Amino acid sequence: MSALLSMTGCVSYNVVGPVGAPAHGASVTSPRSAQLADVQVSAVGIDAATRQAISRSLTHQLSHYVSQAGYFERVTEYPTRLGTQDVLLKFEMTSLKGHRGPHPAYVPGALLTLTLWIWCNGPIYVDRFDVAGNLVIVDRDGVELARAKDQLSLAHNVGLYGGEYWAPTMGGKQLTLLVGKLLDQATVQLAKR
Template sequence: MFRTLLGAAALIATLALTGCVSYNVTGPLGAPLHPAPISSPRTAQIADVQVTAPGIDEATRTAISRSLTAQLTPYVKSAGYFQQLSEFPTRLGEDDVVLKFNMTSLKGHRAPHPGYLPGALLTLTVWIWVNGPIYVDSFDLAGDLSIVDRNGKELASAREQLKFERNVGLYGREYWAPTQGAKQLNELVAKLLDNASARLAQR
């Protein structure tokens, strides 16, 4: 009995060594969650994504900006938010627009579930094998989208925030191959585009 308990304690201690991890949620965005609810007849360009989320050094901001900018053009095109997309340095027509994204929060965090250690000890690790929660993933994502004409006049905008928590057990996909908030970032981008494009259609 003592050896079993000792082995269980050793296993739990090993699994708990990872502790808390904080990171920036950067994607990949993947495919759009749904087709655009409203498709604009305008041609659009995607400006370089601004990353003003706090606590990120300049080199990382630049890398995130380049990555998201490259992903957004095929994302917007695939979802059908605009009739056509062009890329800089193509000149904008009179009715063309520019989409300016600003990511103001990209927080991802993984921490041990508060019930994990006592639950695993009290059940001699049965907690783990029946898929009891080991980690808690939490996300705080936020961003703005401004749609402007070729002269920089704002035609429509949206501001969204997404906060989300989930438990992660041994048999969950997020335990073995964590996506680190990619789906949540996709959802944030979709909300920004849905709301801003709906307001643009009202003009």
């Protein structure tokens, strides 16, 4: 990625993780067992083969995340049959946009300060993320029990000494934040049923 950045100055990509560890555990653990359906990727501008690859990757990552965060007593996998009180989590990712471009003050700042801008950790790039998705929780008969929808549009500056300058996270932190928000919203609704 750094070679591409040095030649073009900017790059756009699909945010695919990795989904990190939960920032916090579930406030309440549901006594139900949960299972994840394959994550649906409906974000625009992604071809069918890439959608399928992202879906497989995110399904595995999100299953691990849900299990680790403790939202449910147990997380099972297909072909385990859901019990009468068990639920199916259906994630859909509607936007997975990531973009790194030069900071608007980088060139003038570096020139006017004779590169002191760079060496004093002035921003070189701006990382922008637009990640969105929804989560529907259904029972084993497909009856909707809870629904959550959220979108995060974030931007942050990257300087020479920032960890993301040398090892970009490619939106993994932002995707983790989105998944946590969706699960928090939906499981609160589920607890009221």
